[in-house]
Amino acid sequence: AVPTPALYFAAHYLKCGTGVAVTGSHNPPEWNGLKMMVAGVTLSGADIQRVRERVEREEWTIAEEPGLIDECDVIPAYVEKAVAGVRGGVRHRIVVDAGNGIAGPTAMKMMERLPVDAVPLYCDVDGTFPNHHPDPSKPKNLEALIERVMSEGAAYGIAFDGDGDRIGVVTDTGAVIYPDRLLMLYAQDILRTHRGAQIVYDVKCSRRLVDWVREHGGIPVISATGHSLVKAKLRLTNAPLAGEMSGHVFFNDERWLGFDDGLYAAVRLIEILARTDDPSKVLMDLPSAVNTPELQIPMKEGEHHAFIKRFCEEAEFPDAEAVIRVDGLRVEWKDGFALARASNTTPVVVLRFEGDTPEALARVRTVFEAEMRRVEPNLAEPR
Incomplete structure (x- = not known):
C-alpha cells in the first residue's frame, strides 16, 4: 500500500500513464472506492459512471496478449x-x-x-x-x-x-491555517518566477485569495471542487499551481508533475518556511477573513444533487455583487460570500460562509440560509 500521490507519481515514473488506487481517503470504510488515472487523466463524474456502466454490462475487451505483473517499489x-532541489535553511x-x-x-x-x-x-x-x-x-x-x-x-x-x-x-x-490561506503562500512563492501565471482555486476558497493572487502578479481562475476537476482546469490553463479548500494542492511547475499531493505540498511548505526564523508569523500574516469551516447537510443518496439543482434555478439574491454557478451556487457580496454545493463523494450538501467582519458573516449566512429554506422548508440544520 502506498499514498495515492505515489500512485500518480508511479504512472509518470514508469511511463504507463495509468493506475488505480483503492481508497476512500478520509471517508468512513463504507465509502471506499477507486481513484482511476487513464493515459495521464484522472477520471471524474461522467467518465467514472461510464466505467461503472461497462462493468455492469460486462463489456470487456480481451487483450490479444496476456498482461504481466511486475512488482516495483516506487x-x-x-x-x-x-526532495530534490530543496536547499537548507533554518532548521x-x-x-x-x-x-x-x-x-x-x-x-x-x-x-x-x-x-x-x-x-x-x-x-x-x-x-x-x-x-x-x-x-x-x-x-x-x-x-x-x-x-x-x-x-x-x-x-x-x-x-x-x-x-x-x-x-x-x-x-x-x-x-x-486553512488551505486557501496556505495557497496564498504557495502562490506568492510561485509567482516570483512565474509572473503573470494563472493560479487555479476552487469555489470554496476565500475572496482574499483572489485579491492576493492579483496583488502578486497572477491571474486567479475559479474551478469546480473536486481533485479531478481542478486537475482538468490545471491542464486546460497550464497553471503552475492550483489548490482546493479541502487541502488538495497541485504543483505544476518545472519541479513537479501537476497532481494533488499533500506530501509534496509539505515539502514546499518546509522549503518556504526554512527561509524565516518565525514560520508562524509568516503564516499568521497571510490575509484572513471571518469564516466558517466546511459545514454539511446530510441527505439521502441523490437528494443532494436534486436540491442543489433546484436551488440554483430558484434562488434569488438581488443585492449580490455576483452569483457564480461553476459548482453549486456561490453568492458574493461586497463584504462576504456564501456557497452551497453537492459533495462529489458523499450524499451531503456542503456549505461555506465568509465575511469581512463577524457581523458581515452573520448577515451573509442568515440571508443565504433563509433563501435555502424558502426553496426547501424542511431542510435540516447544517453541522
Missing part, C-alpha cells in the same frame, strides 16, 4: 524526486500527524531528507483510525496535533489525510 524514487522543529493513514511512513522518509526536525504523531498505519479521523479539513481532527505542537515547542505542525493527497497546517499557538 517510494525511493518518489521521495528522491520530491525548525515540527510535528507531523498522519492520523494513522497510509501517508505516515513515506512522510517521515521525506522529513529525514529535509531541513526540519520532525516529531511523528500517529504515523504508524492503522486503518481503524484509533486516535482521530484523518481528515485535516475538520478542526476537531487537528486538536491532538495542536496539543503536541505546543507541548513540544514546535514551530508549526503538518497533518495529512488518510491517503496523503491533502494537507493541513497549524501554527505554534494552535491557529489553524
